[in-house]
């Protein structure tokens with residue numbers, strides 16, 4: 001019997017299923033791994049924008065990660081929307097207990113524009129979570145805010161200095177031409193760039209898909225470069241077959257029948 005890698009997804013619930021934990025679980029399933037999950041917050045949203053966030057109490061979250069990790073050892077962890085700075089120390093403890101590769105997608109704002117992180121949460125991510133992170137996957141706006149500088153190269157250097165082992169800055173949020181440029185900054189080696197044909201719509205949950213797919217690759221023992229390469233292809237395919245069940249953004253199709 002072969003074992004199936006287990007990915008722990010830590011994030012928020014998005015009722016549309018486009019982003020958040022449901023996106024993570026679909027991706028992990030689509031990548032032939034098994035998902036376990038911890039809820040940081042519920043959200044009220046539709047496929048156009050996030051309306052409000054309802055964080056999980058810290059003690060309930062702490063008791064749940066302890067109960068879960070006492071039972072099941074994950075092979076990698078993916079973190080998405082945290083929603084409240086009060087959960088940061090609990091998440092850090094969880095990461096330090098599990099001691100497996102960590103992919104952190106720093107969700108700071110919704111695609112529709114609603115802010116999803118205040119300055120205290122940004123500080124908490126920088127100071128407490130980056131030192132535990134194997135791969136950080138900000139978009140350009142998130143890299144600028146977390147790294148506190150305008151240049152992407154400088155922001156990546158700053159984030160690696162703050163403790164992130166490797167940084168993948170995605171470019172879809174600010175792409176204007178025919179292509180989307182994603183750049184991977186591997187700690188200590190030259191960065192690597194990919195250009196992807198830009199797809200025609202606006203998509204909900206692309207970042208969750210990419211980061212979860214990276215976590216699956218790392219769980220299977222791929223290098224960061226291999227995991228990022230494979231995850232981008234999985235994400236592009238999911239977006240290329242997205243559908244629009246509501247009236248807002250397109251939702252990726254991550255599990256093919």
Ligand code: PLP
Nearest residue numbers: 012014019020081110111204205
């Ligand atoms: N809601 C939740 C729970 C999320 O995790 C995210 C992103 O990760 C969003 C909303 C925003 O998704 P998007 O940036 O694709 O609009």
